[in-house]
Amino acid sequence: MIYLPYQIFKNQTMSTRHIYYFPRLNHIFLFLLLRTWFMSTTCAQEIVVKDIPSLEKLPVKAIHRIFQDSDGYIWYGTFNGLCRDDGYDVRVFRSDLFHYGLLKDNYITYINEDHEKHIWFGTFKGAYMLDKATYRITPVNMEELSDKNVFSINVTKDGTIWVSVAGALFRYKANGEMVKRYPMTYNRSPQFVYTVYEDKKDNLLISITQGGMYKLNKATDSFEPYFHNEEYRDIEKIIWDETHQCYWLGTWGKGIVRFNPEAPSPERAYTPQPLPVDVTGETTGDTYHMVQDDIYHYLWVTTKKDLFAFCITEDKMLEQVDTSSFLIPGNKMLYEIYKDRDGKLWVSAFDMESFIIDIRKHFIKKYTLPALREQIKANPAIISLCMDSKGVFWFSQERYGLYVYDAGTDRMGYYLRNGGTKNLPLWEVRNLIPSHVPGMVWAMPYGSVIYGLSQENMEMKEELCIQIGEVTGNPGETSSFFEDSAKNLWVGTTTGLYVYHIPTGTLEVISDELGNVSGITQTSDGRIWAAVRGKGIYRVGQDKYTELFPLEKDFTCMDATTDGKLWLGTSEGEILMYDAGRKETAEHSIACGMKGNIINNVIVDNYNHVWIVTNQAVREYNPKNGAYRSYRTGTSDFLLNRLLSHASYYDRKGELYFGGISGIISIPSSQQLESIPEQVTTYITDIKIKGKSIWDNDRKENPLRQSVRMNPDDQSLEINFSSLDYHHLQQVRYAYRLGSVDNDWVYLEEGRNSAFYTNLSKGEYVFQVKATDKNGLWSDKVTEFTIHRLPAFYETWWAYTLYVLIAIGILWTMLHLYLQRIKQENNRMLVERERMQIRPEISKVQAKAGSISDIGFVSSDEQLIEKALRIVEEHMSDPKLDVVMLADKLNVSRSTLSRKIKAMTGQTPLDFIKDIKMRHACRMLENKTVTIAEVVMALGYSDHKHFTTSFKEVFGITPSEYQKKMKTQ
Numbered sequence: 001m002i003y004l005p006y007q008i009f010k011n012q013t014m015s016t017r018h019i020y021y022f023p024r025l026n027h028i029f030l031f032l033l034l035r036t037w038f039m040s041t042t043c044a045q046e047i048v049v050k051d052i053p054s055l056e057k058l059p060v061k062a063i064h065r066i067f068q069d070s071d072g073y074i075w076y077g078t079f080n081g082l083c084r085d086d087g088y089d090v091r092v093f094r095s096d097l098f099h100y101g102l103l104k105d106n107y108i109t110y111i112n113e114d115h116e117k118h119i120w121f122g123t124f125k126g127a128y129m130l131d132k133a134t135y136r137i138t139p140v141n142m143e144e145l146s147d148k149n150v151f152s153i154n155v156t157k158d159g160t161i162w163v164s165v166a167g168a169l170f171r172y173k174a175n176g177e178m179v180k181r182y183p184m185t186y187n188r189s190p191q192f193v194y195t196v197y198e199d200k201k202d203n204l205l206i207s208i209t210q211g212g213m214y215k216l217n218k219a220t221d222s223f224e225p226y227f228h229n230e231e232y233r234d235i236e237k238i239i240w241d242e243t244h245q246c247y248w249l250g251t252w253g254k255g256i257v258r259f260n261p262e263a264p265s266p267e268r269a270y271t272p273q274p275l276p277v278d279v280t281g282e283t284t285g286d287t288y289h290m291v292q293d294d295i296y297h298y299l300w301v302t303t304k305k306d307l308f309a310f311c312i313t314e315d316k317m318l319e320q321v322d323t324s325s326f327l328i329p330g331n332k333m334l335y336e337i338y339k340d341r342d343g344k345l346w347v348s349a350f351d352m353e354s355f356i357i358d359i360r361k362h363f364i365k366k367y368t369l370p371a372l373r374e375q376i377k378a379n380p381a382i383i384s385l386c387m388d389s390k391g392v393f394w395f396s397q398e399r400y401g402l403y404v405y406d407a408g409t410d411r412m413g414y415y416l417r418n419g420g421t422k423n424l425p426l427w428e429v430r431n432l433i434p435s436h437v438p439g440m441v442w443a444m445p446y447g448s449v450i451y452g453l454s455q456e457n458m459e460m461k462e463e464l465c466i467q468i469g470e471v472t473g474n475p476g477e478t479s480s481f482f483e484d485s486a487k488n489l490w491v492g493t494t495t496g497l498y499v500y501h502i503p504t505g506t507l508e509v510i511s512d513e514l515g516n517v518s519g520i521t522q523t524s525d526g527r528i529w530a531a532v533r534g535k536g537i538y539r540v541g542q543d544k545y546t547e548l549f550p551l552e553k554d555f556t557c558m559d560a561t562t563d564g565k566l567w568l569g570t571s572e573g574e575i576l577m578y579d580a581g582r583k584e585t586a587e588h589s590i591a592c593g594m595k596g597n598i599i600n601n602v603i604v605d606n607y608n609h610v611w612i613v614t615n616q617a618v619r620e621y622n623p624k625n626g627a628y629r630s631y632r633t634g635t636s637d638f639l640l641n642r643l644l645s646h647a648s649y650y651d652r653k654g655e656l657y658f659g660g661i662s663g664i665i666s667i668p669s670s671q672q673l674e675s676i677p678e679q680v681t682t683y684i685t686d687i688k689i690k691g692k693s694i695w696d697n698d699r700k701e702n703p704l705r706q707s708v709r710m711n712p713d714d715q716s717l718e719i720n721f722s723s724l725d726y727h728h729l730q731q732v733r734y735a736y737r738l739g740s741v742d743n744d745w746v747y748l749e750e751g752r753n754s755a756f757y758t759n760l761s762k763g764e765y766v767f768q769v770k771a772t773d774k775n776g777l778w779s780d781k782v783t784e785f786t787i788h789r790l791p792a793f794y795e796t797w798w799a800y801t802l803y804v805l806i807a808i809g810i811l812w813t814m815l816h817l818y819l820q821r822i823k824q825e826n827n828r829m830l831v832e833r834e835r836m837q838i839r840p841e842i843s844k845v846q847a848k849a850g851s852i853s854d855i856g857f858v859s860s861d862e863q864l865i866e867k868a869l870r871i872v873e874e875h876m877s878d879p880k881l882d883v884v885m886l887a888d889k890l891n892v893s894r895s896t897l898s899r900k901i902k903a904m905t906g907q908t909p910l911d912f913i914k915d916i917k918m919r920h921a922c923r924m925l926e927n928k929t930v931t932i933a934e935v936v937m938a939l940g941y942s943d944h945k946h947f948t949t950s951f952k953e954v955f956g957i958t959p960s961e962y963q964k965k966m967k968t969q
Contacts, residue, residue, distance in 0.1 A: 046295075047326050050356040050636050052346070053726055057090040058083055063348035066338040067111035069119065069132070071683060072724030074340070076348075077108030082121050082130070086685040086722040087729055088753045091693075093130065093137060098696075102137060103128065109150050115159040116174040122150025127163050129176055133702035135695040141178055142170055154196035156204065164193035169206070182223065186211035197238045199247075199261070207235040227266045232257055237290040243297045244312050250290035250301060255283075256310065256318060273318040276301065276308035279329045289336045294343040295359045302334040307347060326357070342727060358727065364631070366639040367393075367664040369405065371412040376400055382659030385647040386432040386441055392455060394441050395647070395659060396429035402443065404455045413458030420461030424451060431480070431646045436487050437463075437502065448475035450491060450500070466500050468493060472512040482520035482528075490528060492517025497530050497538070497546070510544055519558030519568065523580070531555040531568055537578060549578070551585060559604040561623075567610050569599025575612060577623070592621040592628050593733075593749055600645045603656060605669035611656060613648050618658055622673040622776075629731040629776040630750055631667065639665050677777035680723045682734065682769050684783060685753075688718040704785045710760065712792035717757045721769050721783070728774035735778070736769040738787075745770075762791040864890060865904050868897075872916045877940045883909040918954040921947075925963045932959050 055061060058076060065077030076083040081094030081103075093099075094106045104125035111121045119130040120140070125147045127140040139146065140163065148165040155161050160179070161172040167190030171179040184191050186208060194207040204216040205226060212233045214223040237250035238259075247259040255275040263269035275283035290301040298321060299310045307327065310318040333350040340346060345357040369380045381398035388394060393405040402415040415421040424445075431444040435452065440463055443451045452464030468475035468491065476495030483489050489500040496512035497520075519531040528540040536551040537558075554571040561567065566578040573596035577586045592612065601613040612619040621628040633640050640660040647659030650669075657666045687694045687708055694703055703709075710717065725732050735745040736755045740763070746755070755769070768784040793799060871889045875881045886909060887897045894909075901909050917939045924935045932944065941947040951959045 046360065047323075048358050048636060049326050050344075050358050050727075052085075052354055052356055053087050053729055054085045054090050055353055059092055059094070061353055062350045063354045064335060065108055065111050066336055066346045066348050066354075067113070068338070068340045069113045070117060071132075072341065073683075074346070074724075074726065075111050075119065075121075077111050077121065079107045081106045082108050082111070082119075085726075086683070086720075087724060087726045088722055089685070089720065091686065093135075104139075104147065110153045112153040112155050112161070114155055114161050114174040118174060120153050120155075120161055120163070122153055122163070124149045126150065127153065133705075134699040136698060136700070138176065140172070140176055142168075143178075143181070151192035152194060152196075154193075156196060156198055157202075162193070162196040162206075166190045166192060169193050169196075180221070184208055194234075194236045195238060199238075200240060205238065207238065209234060227259075227261065227263075227269045229266045229270055232270045236287060239290060239292055239299070241292060241297070241312070244316055246316055248290070248292070248299055250287040251285070252287065253285045255285040255287060256290065256299060256301060258316060271316075273310070274320065276303055276306070276310075277320060278305045278331060280331075288334070289338070291337050291339040291345060293339065293345060293359050300337055300345055300357070302337045302347065304333075305331045307332065307334055307337065340726075344727060356727075363667065364637050364639070365666045367407050367666075368639070369412075369663045371410045372397065372403065372405070375412070375414075379661060380663045381644065381661050382647045382664060383644045384429050384432045384444075385657055385659040385664065386434050386649045387651055387657065388434055388441050388455070389438050390455075392458075393657075393664065394432050394443075394453075394455075395664070396426075396432065398428075398644075401427040402429050402453075402460070404458055404460060406458065411458050413455060413460055415460055418460045420459070421453065424462060425449075426451070430478075432649075433481060433483065435483055435489075435502075440464075442481060442483070442489065444478050444481060446477065448478055448493060450478060450481060450489070464505075466491070466507060468498055468507070471498065471507050471509050472496070474512045476512075476516075480517055480520050482522070484522045484528060485526070490520045490530075492520050492530060497540070499544075508544070510540060511546055514538060514546065518555045521558050521560045521566070523560045523564045523566070524562050525564065529558065529560065529566055529580075531558040537566065537568075539580070549580075549583060551576075551578070556599050557601045559602050559610075561604050561608045561610075563608070567602050567604060569602045569612065571598045573597050573599060573614075575599065575602070575610070575621075588621070588623065591626055592619060593630070595749070600643065601648045603648060603650045605650060605656065606652070606654060607669060607671055607674065609669065609673060611648075611650075613643055613658065615643055615645075618643065618656075618667070620667075620669075620673060620776075625673070625777070627673045627772070627776040627778070629673070629774070632730050633660070635730070639663055672775040673777065675775065675777065677775075677779050678773035679781050680725070680732075680771050680773050680779040681781050682721050682723050682771045682779075682783045684719065684769075684785065685722050686718075686720040688716075688720075689714045690716055691718075707764070707786035707788040710787065710789040712762070712790055712795070714789070715759055717760065717787070719755045719767060719769075721753055721755075721771075723771040725774060731772070731774045731776060733772045733776070734769060735771075736767065739766040739768075741765065760787075760789045762789050762795050764788050861900055861904055864892070864900055868901070868912070869916070872913055875940075876917060876920065877938050879940045879942050881913065881940055883913070886913065914950055915954065918951055921951060921959065922955070922962070925959060926966050928963075928967055932963065935959065 058078060059080040060078045063076045063078055067075045069075065074085040076085060081092045084091045095102045103123060105123040107124045109122040109124065111119065113119055117132050119132060121128055126142060127150045128137050129140055130137050142165065145165050145168055150163060150165055152164045153161065159174055163170040163172065167184055169182040169184050173179060184193060191208040191211055194209065197205045199205060205213050206223060207213050210233050212228050213226040213235060215226040217224050232251055232254055234252035235249050236252060239248045241248055249257045249259050251257055254272060256273045258271040258273060260269050275285045277283055284303045284305045286304045288302045290299060292299050297312060299318065301308050309321040309323055311321050313319060332352060334347055335350065336348045338346045343359065347357065348354045372380050382395045383398050384396045386394050393407060396402050404413040415424065415426045426443065426445055429443045429445050432441055434441050439454045440452050443453050448468040450466040451462060453460055454463050474495050476493035478491060478493050480492040481489060487502045489502060491498045491500065494516045496514040497510040497517050498507060499510060500507045515532040515535050517530050518533050521529050523529065530538045532538060533554050534552055537549045538546045540546055555568050556571050557569045559567050564580055566580065568576045568578065573589065573594050575588045575592055575594055577588055597614040597616060599612060599614060603611040605611060610621045610623060612621060616633050618631045619628055631638055633642055640662050642661040643658055644660045649657045654669050655666050656669060657664060684704060689710055694708060721734060723732055730750055733748060733750055734753055735747045737745050738757060741757065765787045766784055767787055768782050770779055770782045772778050867890060868886060871886055883894060887894045890897060897909050901907060901912050905912060907915065921935050921939060924930050924938065936944055936947045939947065948958050955962060
C-alpha cells in the first residue's frame with residue numbers, strides 16, 4: 001500500500017493515529033456552510049487538473065514518490081520499482097525475471113539526486129545509487145543497517161547526502177563514501193529523520209519523528225535541540241515563504257504551523273493555523289507533504305484525507321481555498337505533492353490515478369454552456385458559431401437549432417421561444433457570420449435563403465430575408481457567404497455566386513453556372529475571390545466579370561493573408577497557398593503537419609498565421625518560418641471531444657472561437673510563433689539494438705560520450721529522445737538525421753519521438769536530433785553522439801587483403817589463359833599457312849605418281865601425308881613428338897613411314913617434322929611481340945640451343961637474326 005512506510009512508523013510510535021478515515025455523510029451540510037467561508041478569488045480557468053502523460057505505462061498506478069532530477073526527468077517511486085518517465089515512455093528499475101537480484105526490495109521509499117547527477121533512492125531493505133550515465137545501480141553501504149527501511153534521503157548545498165533509517169542518520173559523499181553515522185533517538189527510542197533543511201542563515205536543521213527540530217553544531221559535529229516544543233514534535237516539512245517572509249511547518253497532528261526562529265521563546269516561535277476541513281466538515285491535522293506554488297503562493301498540503309490549499313492573508317494567517325471547481329470533492333488516499341521546475345504540482349495517489357495541478361493563466365478559455373446543458377439534458381454539439389457586436393454568442397445546436405448565449409450571465413435565448421423567429425426554418429443553421437450592421441448576424445439554414453437576425457435581451461428577431469430564388473431559376477443550396485469591407489454580402493451556392501448590396505437592399509447574380517462555391521474571401525486590394533469545388537479559383541473583377549484560375553481540387557474553405565496570398569483547404573486534407581500575382585500554387589500540407597484529414601476551415605489572423613481546423617485538432621501555422629503548434633481534442637485543456645465543420649469564428653480583434661462536442665473554446669492569436677525560440681535541450685532517452693536497450697548491459701562507461709558500438713549482426717537500431725517537456729507534448733516536435741544515411745533532417749509529427757534504422761554498413765555515423773519549444777519554434781541546440789558499426793570478419797582489412805590477393809591471382813590466371821589462347825591461335829594460323837605451302841609439294845608428288853593412280857596407290861599415300869601433317873600440327877608443342885610417335889599415330893611401322901614420306905616429299909620423317917616446325921617458327925618470329933622463348937615452348941623443343949641449331953640448319957641464320965631482320969623490314 002502506498003502509505004506503508006509511514007504507517008509502519010506510526011504504528012510503532014503512535015498507535016492511536018489512524019491512516020484511513022471513513023467520512024460521515026451527516027456532516028455534508030456543515031461542509032457546504034464552511035465552504036462559503038473559505039472561498040477565494042481562484043478562477044476555474046487558471047487552475048486545472050491534468051493527467052500524468054505516461055501513467056498507463058507504470059508497473060502500478062499507485063505512486064508513492066515523485067521527483068524531478070536536474071535534467072528534467074520525472075522519477076516515480078512505486079511498490080514495484082523505481083520508474084523514470086521521459087514524457088513518452090517509462091523505464092523501470094527493479095528485481096524481476098529480466099534483472100534478477102538487482103534490488104533486495106522493489107518498494108521505493110524515497111528519491112533524490114546528488115550534485116554528480118546520481119539518483120539516490122531508498123527501499124525497505126537499504127539505499128541504492130543509480131548512475132544516470134551508465135544506469136548501473138550499486139547498493140549504499142550502511143554497515144549493519146544496510147537491510148533497513150530507508151525513511152528519507154536529503155541533499156544539502158555542499159553536495160552531502162543524508163540517509164535516514166530507524167535510529168541513525170548517515171552522511172555520504174557523492175561517490176557513496178560514508179563520512180559519518182549520527183545516532184538518532186528520542187527518549188531512548190530509535191527515530192527517523194523527516195527532513196534535512198538549510199535555513200536562511202545556512203543553519204543545518206533536521207526534524208526527527210516525535211523529537212522536533214535539531215540544529216547541527218558545526219564545531220562539535222553533533223545535533224542539538226532547536227526550539228523544542230512538546231506540542232509541535234512531528235515536523236514533516238519546512239518551507240521558507242519568500243513572499244511573506246516566514247517559515248511554514250507541515251506537522252503530523254497539528255496541521256500547518258507558522259514558525260518564527262526569532263521568537264524570544266520556543267512557545268512563541270510556533271503560531272498554529274486553522275486545520276484543513278474535509279468534505280464532511282471534519283478537520284484533520286495529519287499532513288504528509290506540503291509545497292507552495294509560484295503563482296498564488298498558496299500552501300498545498302496532502303493529508304490522510306484529501307488535498308487542501310491555503311491562501312495567506314496580510315497578517316500571515318491561513319485561509320482554506322475552495323478546490324471543488326477543479327477537484328472532485330471527497331476523501332482521497334493521497335501521499336506526496338511535488339512541485340516541478342515549471343511550477344506544476346504533481347500529486348501521487350493510491351485509490352485513484354495520480355494527477356497534475358496546472359496553475360497558470362490558461363491560454364484556452366472554455367465555455368461549457370451550463371444553461372444549454374440544463375435545457376436539453378444532453379451534451380452540447382455546436383455545429384455553427386459566431387459572436388455579434390454586443391459580445392453575445394450565436395450558435396446552432398445539433399437537432400435543436402439556433403440559440404443566443406451570454407457567457408457572462410449564463411443567459412440563453414432559443415429561436416422557438418421568440419415570436420420573431422419561431423416560424424423560421426432555423427432548426428439547423430449550417431453557418432453563421434456577424435454583419436457590419438451593428439447587432440446583426442447572418443444565418444444560413446438549409447435551402448436558398450439567408451436571414452439577417454438580431455437580438456435584444458436574448459430575444460431574437462428577423463431583420464432581413466434574402467431569397468436567392470428571386471433573381472435566378474437555378475439557385476441551388478447556399479454553401480458559403482462573406483461580408484466584404486464595402487458592406488456587400490457575397491453568397492455562394494451549389495450552383496453559383498451572388499452579391500447582396502446591404503445599403504440598397506438589392507440582390508445581384510454574378511453567375512448561376514459557376515459551380516459549387518465552398519469559400520469566399522477578399523484580398524487587401526479589395527478583390528473578391530471564390531473557391532469552386534473541382535474547378536478552381538474565381539476572381540471577381542470591378543465589372544463583376546469572373547476570371548477562372550483552374551485548379552481541380554475539392555476545396556472546402558478559403559481565406560487570404562494581407563500579402564494577397566490565398567490559403568485553401570481541401571477534403572483530401574491539403575493546405576494550398578495560391579499566389580495570384582505569380583499564378584502559382586504552393587503545397588504546405590506536409591510543412592504544417594497535415595495527415596490527410598478533411599480541412600473544415602482555414603482562418604487567417606492579424607499576424608498572418610493560418611489556423612487550420614479539422615475534426616480532431618486546431619493547428620496554428622506561421623508560413624514565414626514553418627513553425628506550428630497544435631491543439632487536440634480530448635485533452636483536459638481543450639474541452640472539446642470533436643470539432644464540427646462550421647463551428648469556428650475569428651472576431652478580428654485577436655480571439656478565435658471553436659465549437660463542437662462539449663461546448664465552445666476560445667484561443668487568442670499571438671506572436672508566440674514569431675518569437676525567439678527557447679533553447680531546448682533534447683535528451684537521448686534510450687538506444688535499442690535488436691530491440692534491447694544498450695543500458696541493460698551493465699555498462700561502466702557512458703556510451704554517449706564515446707561511441708555506441710554495434711556488432712556486425714546488429715541489424716536494427718532504434719533511438720528514442722525527449723525534450724522532457726511533460727506539459728506541452730502535443731506541441732513539441734523533433735527532427736533528426738544520421739550522417740551518411742539521411743541527406744537532410746527528418747521531421748517527425750507531434751507525439752513521435754524515435755528514429756529507426758536497419759542494415760547499417762560498417763563505419764562511424766553521427767546521429768543528431770533537435771526539438772521545438774512549446775510554441776513550435778526550432779531550438780538551435782543539437783544533441784549528437786557517434787555510432788560505430790563494427791565490421792564483420794569479411795569486412796576487415798585482412799579480409800580485404802585476402803580479397804585483393806585472390807583477385808590478383810584470378811586476373812593473372814585469366815591473363816595467362818588469354819595469352820595461351822593467343823599463342824594457340826597464332827600457332828593455328830601459322831600451321832595453316834605451313835599447310836598451304838606443303839600442299840603444292842604434295843600436288844607435285846601426286847603428279848609424279850600419276851602413272852600408278854589407276855591402282856589407287858597414290859591416293860592412299862596422299863591420305864597418309866595429309867594425316868601426318870595434321871598429327872604434326874596438333875602435337876607441335878609436345879616435346880615427345882618424334883618419328884616413333886608419328887608412326888604410332890598413323891598405325892604404320894617406322895620403316896613404312898620413312899619409305900612413304902621419302903617417296904612423297906623426298907625427306908626423311910624427321911626432316912618432315914622439323915621442316916613443318918621451322919616454317920611455323922618463321923611465321924611466329926614475324927610477330928614482333930613474340931619472344932624466342934615463347935617460340936621454343938610452342939614448338940615443343942626442350943632447350944633454346946637445340947631449336948637455334950635446327951633453325952640455322954634450315955634457314956642459314958639464327959632465330960634472333962631472323963627476327964631482327966623482320967623488325968627492320
